[in-house]
Amino acid sequence: MKMKLFGAAMAAVMAAGPALADLKIVDTSYRTGPYAANGIPFSDGYQDYFTLLNERDGGIGGEMVNLVECETGYNTEKGVECYEATKGDDSLVYQPLSTGITYQLIPKATADGIPLHTMGYGRTSAKNGKVFEWVFNYPANYWDGASHAITHILNENNGDISGKTIALVYHNSAYGKEPIRTLEELSKKHGFNLTLLPVDHPGQEQKSQWLQIRREQPDNVIMWGWGVMNQVAIQEAVNIRYPMENFIGIWWSGSENDVKAAGDRANGYKALTFHNLGSDYPIYADIQKYVVDAGKAAGAGDQVGTVLYNRGMYAAMLAAEAIKTAQEIHGTSAITPAMMRDGMENLSMTEEKMAALGLPNFGPEFDVSCENHGGNGFGAVSQWNAEAGEFVLITDYYQSDQEVIQALVAEDSQAFAAENGIEMRCQ
């Protein structure tokens, strides 16, 4: 029976078909499981942007994009299976959208020489390109996010938050634990008290955490949640009548799916973001024309313009721009993963570029370099308007506390380099 299965599986793998000499992009998505509500719009946006480039421009630099989707279910074992199944034939870049899978893939992708783009998630210290040659996390990372939230609270309190209490409600996993170290540093610097409230996977049960918040009445609550945890947390906050304008979520806790379930009383909830929101951009006309109306939209096609769709599209746009940069550097349109890495390392996002793509003022300007794989750490705060049913930016892009974060990045990445015997690059 075992042998039969092997034989059949072998036949199935063979039947999967030969790869064409295209630009192969793998979308490791999750459209099932407790995180599907967030995984679907991101994946739709990621795929639709490449579909648009194929349909409208005939690919990138004359090469068609061959998009391969693989379902991970936000599960690390399936993520590894997906990576191994798709890494052949010059896969250009991986965007796993899961911090757990990212940790898995960092050593593997480094050994295989395939770039990893963990946009706004993953291992924060990968920002240090001297240690992490193949990993990129521009334009912003978790520690930037933690600093953005604190800066926002500082600005609201006229620059003084000493003695205040800030609670962190976080997903009890590698993802949720990321900001703790930064918040601890910042609490020393600004003199606020930090309360840590872990929520276990998948996060449907948060009664005790919110009971504690109700009892202790922290001045602000920051949340690091994902999937169903976000909806439950916002509902619980509404239930205990926590003032929503004092409740700030990381960018992964700020999509329409997360707040809609809580109804009108979620009005005023804040979330960070590192790109702009809404669908008021010229590119959406093209997406409508070439992708949606042509029946080529990924998934059900009903996510266009949502926060996470925009984020997926932004990720795809950054990947496409990196491909263009790589094509320019190496003077060939059929690039390899190693060339892709060079393209990512020399990526420079400017306002002119974004405007030319039909996305004016969509994200912060940033440059990637050999030393800095994480961009400049700009982000903004958005707020939920329940009546209009949309998130609205309420601040400009502002930079995180680089002094604190750079020191932490250097410390953590050097520990990693020492542990793994990595020699510093970019000398």
Add this chain to the structure above:
Amino acid sequence: MFYREAGDFKTSYKDDSQTFPIKFDRMRYYLVLIAAFAVVPFVINDYWVNAVFLPFLIYSIAAIGLNILVGYCGQVSLGTGGFMAVGAYACYKLMTGFPEVSILIHIILAGGITAGVCLLFGLPSLRIKGFYLAVATLAAQFFLVWMFNRVSWFYNYSASGQITAPETTVMGVAVTGPATEPWAAYLFCLVFCVACALLARNLTRGMAGRKWMAIRDMDIAAEIIGVNPLKAKLSAFAISGFFVGIAGALFFAVYLGAVEVGEAFGIQKSFLVLFMVIIGGLGSIFGSFAGAAFLVLLPVLLKNTLVGGLGWPTDLAAHLEFMIVGGLIVLFLIAEPHGLAQLWRVAKEKLRLWPFPH
């Protein structure tokens, strides 16, 4: 015709009590071993190792471990995920604490530590049975996962709470870490898997196994004929823990390379291994392999067929996969409540009479 005892004369007690009394079975067994050791390592690539062979071998070890406890000794356990976590974290602490010692020793020690922890959580089994014991082991599952998440000493105070396996070698060949060749990882796990299976097989047909089975079938009667329930039950917990710990250590160090306790060793892992044991067949070493193969390979096969072969959307395939696997489990258990091992046994009986069954 070719599958029968006739003509295969045994002239010693040793021959009489061997695991495979039928010549054809013996040949098949040696053939599988030769293929596994001498052929497979030369033909496999990264995908086959990481998606098929490593999970199959490692889950087989875990299933053998749980089968000793549930199938042979009749003590229901829902703590397998937690015990695998003990193996993984023990291995991690040993690997980072004593990098000069061989990984082989670390993994065996990790099994030993898990055996100790498992023994500790097996103590309630002396007073409670059945569903109540299952609930007690469930507490072990939650406690252990909580502890590995909470106490930062276990993950060396890393910011993310993840543990990452450093590179280690056996005889100069890397077996953990990113530079591992697929054949090396495969052979490493295969050696452990074969050794565990041999050990388990011989334990279960010796005195220890007979005591466990006596306890399983009726503990009061077993006590009356002189089986010490304390020793029998606790030894089952300890030995089961040893195998599960080895599986956990391999799962972390060789297969995944980096794990996060809640995600990798959550309650769903306990259920997965328990399902393997139930579907494979309680009280059977072959059943452990069959169950692991069924639950590891079938989803991969379905995925490759539906997405790769038929080109269906990945989400539809993922949902269908759940339904098909679930449906097959129900079907199998209705058709043969004793699992795949019983099907195999029936097939062998039939084969003995073939082609003249009357």
